[in-house]
Amino acid sequence: MDTLRVTGGRVLRPDGRVTESDVTVDRDAGTVVAVGDETVNGGETAGSGETVEETLDADDTLDADGGLVIPGLVNAHTHVAMTLLRGYADDKPLDPWLREDIWPAEAELTPDDIEAGAALGVLEMIRSGTTAFADMYFAMDRVADVVDRAGLRARLGHGVVTVGKDDADAREDVEESLRVARDLDGAADGRIRTAFMPHSLTTVGEEFLREGVAEAREAGVPVHLHANETTDEVDPIVDERGERPIAYAEEIDALGPDDFFAHGVHLDDSEIDRLADAGTAVVHCPASNMKLASGMAPVQRLREAGVTVALGTDGAASNNDLDPFDEMRDAAMLGKLAAADATAVPATAVVEMATADGADALGLPGGRIEPGAAADLAVVDLDAPHLTPVHDPISHLAYAARGSDVRHTVCDGEVLMRDREVLTLDADAVQERAAAAASDLVDRVGE
């Protein structure tokens, strides 16, 4: 067995305990084989016949001294190539922001641009401890190439918009989303999974939603869309159909146990119950919701109702970074404000949302450090002034740590970043190429 040992750190366990343990990883299988002396089958590692003691001479080690070993963080909703539009248009509500600024710029994006933007976003994510993400965009074959090279996991889909398009163009967009969902599923040695991704219930027509969802069910891929993000996305559905958006989603068969919806800001109690009954997850994007003044999602109520709530950054143009630590802190802060209750959405909740609940929402491995689990983890350096003293490491994850405190990132047993150096991408080249692509893009939009 080819082993990696993460030594000398404290480990965040699935039950919330923090223990001083080494973590042993089988690099070939991409799984955790031991946490301390806890193994898959009591002392023997993964059926190899070797005991933990015998594998003590690891083939490779990562120093976690003074650090906290956590499950790799999950960014459950983003548009990763939008890093090119970071800081391009700020301080506007969703609808005019999309129509006046973002969509005209996106109309000029080439597949090369999208690859450059995706590489930049993935670089940023690896550097802040993210090992899995969900992406809704276009030119997804190029995004998949980046994920393959960079070594993390993703659930990818082509975003469909049919409003303002003629029938042929609309159909083509739906077909492209289904093609991506079928062709890319299982790519990158299984690290890439896919979904059918209609942009939202108001930007895709009913007929296209029904047809696309039916095909997605046939293909066995989940559905991911923006739901109840703003009141502009709720009111027209209520006016035209006499039902709430989540009831509409259920009616078109888009409310399944493997499906996950971004935002869920404006949900009433009946919709929360429907989500809980269906087992559909919600991806909370607190920074984007605050920046676009979309509203405050009922995170505490959703969790109490039994809905799986994950965390997402949304695109870098509405955030403006892809740092999952910011998202944890924002979720805890905004969750309290939304509930008018300082005990709501505590530190333990947001850490769960960014790890196990994120992996569950996406239906991807990871999110827990335990024998037999996927070896997706990050080591957070706690030896810094803003993290001193350490009364409670989970409090620090939620409230005080930053993406730049991540020392190492591991996904599927591969070291993606060691001592802050990303090993799978040429960071300088990625940054330069993205900056050049972004400035060319803005020139073209201005012409």
Ligand SMILES: N[C@@H](CCSC[C@H]1O[C@@H](n2cnc3c(=O)[nH]cnc32)[C@H](O)[C@@H]1O)C(=O)O
């Ligand atoms: N194929 C579609 C593209 C859809 S990709 C997903 C879209 O979601 C947009 N987007 C980014 N952030 C948000 C948000 O917060 N709410 C809704 N849409 C967003 C993003 O800019 C992108 O255009 C087309 O032809 O236009």
Ligand SMILES: [Zn+2]
């Ligand atoms: Zn979005």
